[in-house]
Every structure is written in C-alpha cells, then in structure tokens.
Ligand code: ADP
C-alpha cells in the first residue's frame with residue numbers, strides 16, 4: 001500500500017495514530033532509513049519472517065492503542081532463534097492482554113535487530129502559530145529528564161540542520177567520547193532535511209516521532225516510528 005492508501009485506510013477506520021509498521025512503510029517509501037518491519041499474525045508467521053530476515057531479531061506488539069510498547073511488555077530485543085521467536089511472540093501478546101486488556105492487537109512486528117549506536121530522537125509536532133516544528137535530541141534519559149532538545153521550524157535549510165544538532169548540550173556525545181565512535185553527523189543532517197521535506201509534502205501529518213534513531217560511524221537508521229494524522 002502507498003502512503004496515501006495507508007493514511008486513507010486509517011482514516012476510514014477512524015484512527016489518527018498509525019502503527020509502527022504503517023509509519024515505517026510510509027517513511028521507507030519516502031527514502032527515509034528505517035529498520036524494515038513485517039507483521040506476523042501468529043507465531044509461525046513470526047518464525048518464517050525471522051528466518052528470512054536473519055537473526056537476531058526484535059519483536060514488538062502492533063496495536064494502534066499502545067503508545068509506549070515497552071511499558072506494556074510489548075518489546076523483546078536480541079532474539080536469537082526460532083524457538084525464542086515463538087516464546088517472545090506468546091509473552092508479548094500475553095503481557096499486553098494483561099496490562100492493557102482493551103487494546104486491539106493486530107499482531108506482532110518482526111524486524112532485524114539493528115547494531116547498537118548512539119540513540120537520538122527526531123520529532124515533528126505542529127505549533128498553532130508556526131506550523132510544523134522539528135525537534136532533535138539525544139535519546140533515552142537525556143531527552144526525558146534533561147529536556148536537552150533543539151527546535152527548528154519547517155522548512156529547514158542545510159544551515160538549520162547543522163545548527164539544530166550542534167545546539168543541544170549533549171552534542172559532544174555525537175562527536176564521540178571516551179573512545180566511543182563518533183556519530184555520522186552528515187547522515188543525521190541529511191535525515192533531518194529529509195524529514196522536513198517529507199512533512200512539507202504531507203500536510204495531513206500532525207505528528208511524527210522517530211524514537212530512537214541509531215546513529216553509527218557511517219549512517220543512521222530509525223528503529224521505531226510513529227505517525228499521527230489529522
Ligand atoms: P517504544 O518506544 O514503543 O517503547 P521501541 O520500538 O522504541 O518501543 O523499542 C524500545 C527500545 O528497543 C528502543 O528504544 C531500542 O533501544 C530498542 N529497539 C527497538 N527496535 C530495535 C531494533 N530494530 N534494533 C535494535 N534495537 C531496537
């Protein structure tokens with residue numbers, strides 16, 4: 001399904017929130033680097049997807065009603081075998097049914113486990129006055145506790161992408177600290193510009209979250225994505 005079709009389908013179902021699978025499909029179509037993800041409606045299907053993409057894999061709950069998948073036991077990383085896929089599938093579904101019994105479950109998403117990188121987040125939200133605004137920050141605790149983030153109004157130019165990254169206090173982390181690899185800042189700038197263009201092309205998108213994006217020495221990839229439409 002194309003981006004337009006996926007958005008239309010969600011609208012018909014009365015949903016504003018697109019699932020991770022739908023969100024990534026739309027982003028992938030726009031050439032944005034995402035960890036490709038496939039839907040498994042049962043454990044056998046999950047195993048066949050895992051066998052085809054190769055181990056290790058990550059399994060996650062797919063439900064438009066679940067906002068923070070980890071909070072409901074909906075994410076398992078580092079799955080190494082078919083047997084582990086089966087038990088992860090069942091554990092995830094059981095855990096979500098227990099913690100959020102009214103959530104409609106589409107199935108479980110299977111994706112390749114991306115190698116560890118420096119975690120950053122890129123988000124877009126709409127300001128009533130300025131319209132869409134891009135947010136950039138480091139991932140995890142630094143964003144949640146220290147609110148170490150920077151903002152730029154869409155459309156961003158190359159200079160805005162350079163600045164938004166360098167403005168955060170945590171920028172030295174991206175340059176590499178304590179022998180850790182530096183992050184590919186050019187790739188992050190490119191991704192931020194791609195997001196700005198994507199949002200300009202899709203005024204029907206109200207919110208976008210790439211949380212996290214893994215940044216490597218070479219390149220970067222979004223491993224989680226969430227799109228909210230008007
Ligand atoms: P949520 O934010 O809904 O709890 P995520 O999809 O962000 O769920 O997954 C939680 C964490 O699991 C991520 O922050 C990331 O560290 C890890 N993770 C998710 N997908 C992958 C992946 N494909 N490869 C490696 N790690 C992943």
Ligand code: MG
Nearest residue numbers: 211212224225
């Ligand atoms: Mg996430």
